[in-house]
Amino acid sequence: MRVPEELLEVLRQENKFIIASHINPEGDALGSSIALCLALKSIGKEAHVFNTDGVPYLYQFLPSMQLIKTSLDGLPTWQYCLVLVDCNEPDRAGIEDYRFKLNIVVDHHLTRKSFGDVKWIEPESAATGLMIYHIIKDLGIKIDRDMAENxxxxxxxxxxxxxxxxxxxxxxxxxxxxxxxxxxxxxVAIxxxxxxxxxxxxxxxxxxxxxxxxxxxxxxVAFTHITLDMFRQTDTTQADTENFSNFPRMIDEVEVSVMFRQTDDDAWKASMRGKGAVNLALVAASLGGGGHRNAAGFKAEGSLEDLKARLIKSIEDNINQ
Amino acid sequence: MRVPEELLEVLRQENKFIIASHINPEGDALGSSIALCLALKSIGKEAHVFNTDGVPYLYQFLPSMQLIKTSLDGLPTWQYCLVLVDCNEPDRAGIEDYRFKLNIVVDHHLTRKSFGDVKWIEPESAATGLMIYHIIKDLGIKIDRDMAENxxxxxxxxxxxxxxxxxxxxxxxxxxxxxxxxxxxxxVAIxxxxxxxxxxxxxxxxxxxxxxxxxxxxxxVAFTHITLDMFRQTDTTQADTENFSNFPRMIDEVEVSVMFRQTDDDAWKASMRGKGAVNLALVAASLGGGGHRNAAGFKAEGSLEDLKARLIKSIEDNINQ
Known part of the structure; x- marks a missing residue:
């Protein structure tokens, strides 16, 4: 992995930065943003971190997470260089209405649009955090404990x-x-x-x-579901179900895991996780949803039994597609 | 971590080895045994791996796992050097009735008995596998793919x-x-x-x-248990419970997870996993078992309720020790 010289040059030359990452941020978006901000500050730059959704409960342990602002109000953004991390389109970060002095992109996701004046896109990189590590090292900045943990x-x-x-x-x-x-x-693991x-x-x-x-x-296929009653009885919300659909994948013979959660009397959301044999993107699309081959979802109205029957039909049609 | 010169010397000088590990073996016992056997064979030694319980389903993916024998019948064990790995007492490995030319012990668990002519005990080591890695390196042996994966x-x-x-x-x-x-x-993770x-x-x-x-x-403290009936109903065995005691640790407020599994009408094994506040090694020792601060276990006879009461008392005594 090699950091483009042009990117290092801009980071050395410029003095004011706004680092932004995608909505619904997770650890790579947040950790990368905070580490880069700390690094730029440590060499005397002015740097801000922006995320429109702020820091979810799960990530409140990140050192220096209080750096993250959820608003750019009052900042003359046109005087700042944007560094967009872990995504590569401004609307993914909710900053499409702002103008910046220069647009820098550092991301490990494939790009679809051509946004950015200085870009480093490395789809082979396991994480944007790994790219930020190389940037900080190549700038000759000493990584302190807070940067390291992020x-x-x-x-x-x-x-x-x-x-x-x-x-x-x-x-x-x-x-x-x-x-x-x-x-x-x-x-971190805890x-x-x-x-x-x-x-x-x-x-x-x-x-x-x-x-x-x-x-x-x-x-x-493993089918599971959560009813409104179950949410009530456990005093939990829809957000608590994140990642739940992955658990049945633990079972060797389970090729697809489908979790239905009830969102209203007659309304359900389905999350599907697969291991490769079924193209779940096509299954989801056939039912009005979307996603990737091994992770997709859709919303539907009706009874759970009807819904399951429609889904089984669609999976049948999309095995080995 | 430093391999004792005496241990390296014995491995260099001697030519016939039997490597044994504990009953109910897990990945560290099996991986360490197989890797050491492959390494010794690669420099022309005669080496055998013995485990009285063989390789559980979960570990059948280990490269070269077919090396593992469940019987020492026919081997004139008194002509072989024993290398006891990941445990340090012969009865833990079911070899207490055999006599060996020399007894070598490589383990990261604290010893209670003084078994062994040549011993390397390193309680600070994360795994016996890490110690075996150093032994193989210090012997100047090239680590091949099978050794590496083990x-x-x-x-x-x-x-x-x-x-x-x-x-x-x-x-x-x-x-x-x-x-x-x-x-x-x-x-490996899959x-x-x-x-x-x-x-x-x-x-x-x-x-x-x-x-x-x-x-x-x-x-x-989260208490869970598995009865003989539950094993029967699900057609599973004791080996299937490996790692089970870790699951309740997912819960933020759970400081210690204890899982009891019934081994006979009136007999239980307890596995304990902690997050630091209780020294489980001391708890286990007080009940005749052993282990590390955050991972320990013991066996006991009696009713589940009695057992739980004794354990609660011991945990009480060992909080913040």
């Missing part, structure tokens, strides 16, 4: 803490260096994976207790 | 794949090197975390459904 969190979340297939030896080597510089792997509320845990159990495995052609 | 699995399982507080920068750096040498982090049988998943659910949170002084 970068470690960024890399951690985007690799499933070194479990996904983007976990290269470089990822592990950079992680090791960040630990030497003060990142605390256990603290905050990311072991800080559930008891109610959320009870909701997960309720959901998993509804599981049925249905064979569709030659594959097994 | 060592990576050993280190992975004992650090919760880099989530526990034994995850040092050295652990991550060694993991990075093992990836360079052929270990596949995603393959096999460790996403290859459950449906029955095992059902057993986990049954166990989690028994959960009660009990407040002991100012900390919360």
């Amino acid at each position: 970068l470690y969190t960024a890399i951690s979340i985007d690799t499933g803490t070194f479990r996904y297939d983007n976990t290269t030896s470089e990822v592990l080597r950079v992680a090791a260096e960040l630990v030497d510089l003060g990142a605390d792997p256990a603290r 905050r990311l994976y072991e800080s559930w509320t008891y109610n959320r845990f009870k909701l997960l159990l309720e959901m998993l207790n509804t599981m049925e495995l249905i064979k569709i052609k030659d594959i097994k | 060592l990576y699995t050993a280190i992975s399982i004992d650090t919760g794949t880099f989530r526990y507080d034994n995850t040092t920068s050295e652990v991550l750096r060694v993991a990075a090197e093992l990836v360079d040498l052929g270990a596949d982090p995603a393959r 096999r460790l975390y996403e290859s459950w049988t449906y029955n095992r998943f059902k057993l986990l659910l049954e166990m989690l459904n028994t959960m009660e949170l009990i407040k002991i002084k100012d900390i919360k």
